[in-house]
Amino acid sequence: MYTQGLDQAGKEQREVAETADMLAAFQARIDAEEKIEAKDWMPEAYRRTLIRQISQHAHSEIIGMQPEGNWLTRAPSLKRKAILLAKVQDEAGHGLYLYSAAETLGVSRDQLVGDLLSGKAKYSSIFNYPTLSWADIGAVGWLVDGAAIMNQIPLCRCSYGPYARAMVRVCKEESFHQRQGFEIMLTLCRGTDEQKAMAQDALSRWWWPSLMMFGPNDSESKHSAQSMAWKIKRFTNDELRQKFVDVTVQQAEYLGISVPDKDLRFDESSGHHTFGEIDWQEFMDVIAGNGPCNKQRLEKRQAAHDDGAWVREAAQAYASKQAALAAA
Numbered sequence: 001m002y003t004q005g006l007d008q009a010g011k012e013q014r015e016v017a018e019t020a021d022m023l024a025a026f027q028a029r030i031d032a033e034e035k036i037e038a039k040d041w042m043p044e045a046y047r048r049t050l051i052r053q054i055s056q057h058a059h060s061e062i063i064g065m066q067p068e069g070n071w072l073t074r075a076p077s078l079k080r081k082a083i084l085l086a087k088v089q090d091e092a093g094h095g096l097y098l099y100s101a102a103e104t105l106g107v108s109r110d111q112l113v114g115d116l117l118s119g120k121a122k123y124s125s126i127f128n129y130p131t132l133s134w135a136d137i138g139a140v141g142w143l144v145d146g147a148a149i150m151n152q153i154p155l156c157r158c159s160y161g162p163y164a165r166a167m168v169r170v171c172k173e174e175s176f177h178q179r180q181g182f183e184i185m186l187t188l189c190r191g192t193d194e195q196k197a198m199a200q201d202a203l204s205r206w207w208w209p210s211l212m213m214f215g216p217n218d219s220e221s222k223h224s225a226q227s228m229a230w231k232i233k234r235f236t237n238d239e240l241r242q243k244f245v246d247v248t249v250q251q252a253e254y255l256g257i258s259v260p261d262k263d264l265r266f267d268e269s270s271g272h273h274t275f276g277e278i279d280w281q282e283f284m285d286v287i288a289g290n291g292p293c294n295k296q297r298l299e300k301r302q303a304a305h306d307d308g309a310w311v312r313e314a315a316q317a318y319a320s321k322q323a324a325l326a327a328a
């Protein structure tokens with residue numbers, strides 16, 4: 001009901017022509033750091049950008065459950081299993097908050113999920129890589145959640161209120177996820193030679209895909225300039241990638257394993273690490289649907305969606321019954 005109401009409000013709003021004065025007044029609100037709320041007037045392009053970004057973010061959380069879910073039955077102890085189960089459930093929760101935030105912009109959940117399942121909507125490139133060993137669960141928590149936090153903490157200050165508020169809780173949980181991943185890596189690195197080799201192998205395979213999570217270089221990023229002006233993004237893709245490298249290289253040193261980049265070095269003059277060229281062709285292939293696991297990820301999501309049809313039908317039947325009772 002709530003969504004339908006917003007759908008209608010959104011439709012009426014979109015019928016109003018956007019004048020230069022309206023756009024200037026909107027930008028003034030953004031510049032004054034006011035939060036934009038669901039029922040406020042907003043330019044159609046701002047609304048579309050948010051729907052694109054928030055829904056891709058939600059899809060990433062939901063698809064991101066798969067590579068980790070793959071290890072739930074094989075976690076090395078009951079404690080590890082319980083922790084991993086809680087983490088995977090957290091990701092489902094993040095997806096749900098984010099779908100709800102996207103719905104406030106006047107789009108339906110069915111439409112968003114339909115776009116994911118048809119392959120129209122993107123989700124993060126990182127989840128198209130396989131988790132081959134238990135150490136990959138450590139590397140995903142450490143690197144993938146680490147990159148996620150770097151990208152998402154600034155989103156808590158995003159100009160769109162519902163997205164910014166959803167991100168506060170997401171970031172708290174991601175922070176726990178990152179630490180559990182680092183702790184798995186630390187345990188492996190302090191274990192046998194074989195365990196340390198597993199940790200090294202996981203870092204070697206996940207390093208470059210993690211850097212790709214931040215998106216194309218700024219010079220190639222088609223949305224960054226406008227999203228920065230609207231304060232949806234607070235830092236550019238390259239700025240966040242640099243922060244991630246600076247923090248993570250030191251953590252790898254502490255673990256005693258090597259970042260797989262022969263060009264990586266600390267630059268005294270800038271105080272930052274310089275690093276090698278990302279394989280952008282690989283990135284483009286993955287986001288075009290041709291990564292190692294794209295097909296399997298979408299097939300599994302489609303099967304889960306089909307298996308859940310009876311739950312949606314039951315919820316709908318219950319809602320209709322309640323509505324009929326309320327009307328009687």
Ligand code: BYC
Pocket residue numbers: 052053056057058060061062064065091122123124125126144145147148151212213214215216220221222223224227237287
């Ligand atoms: N993968 O102009 P750009 C998580 C696309 S969930 C795929 O720079 P923008 C987690 C981009 O969409 C992690 N596609 O775009 C979950 C655009 O294509 P379209 C997800 C990518 O939006 C479970 C085109 O490339 N996090 O952490 O300004 C377990 C040009 O890019 C990627 C979020 O979604 C990519 N890596 O900036 C553990 C955070 N990068 O849409 C962890 C929210 C770029 O025009 N999103 N593209 O067809 C953002 O912050 C921004 O959307 C991005 C991209 C920085 C990702």
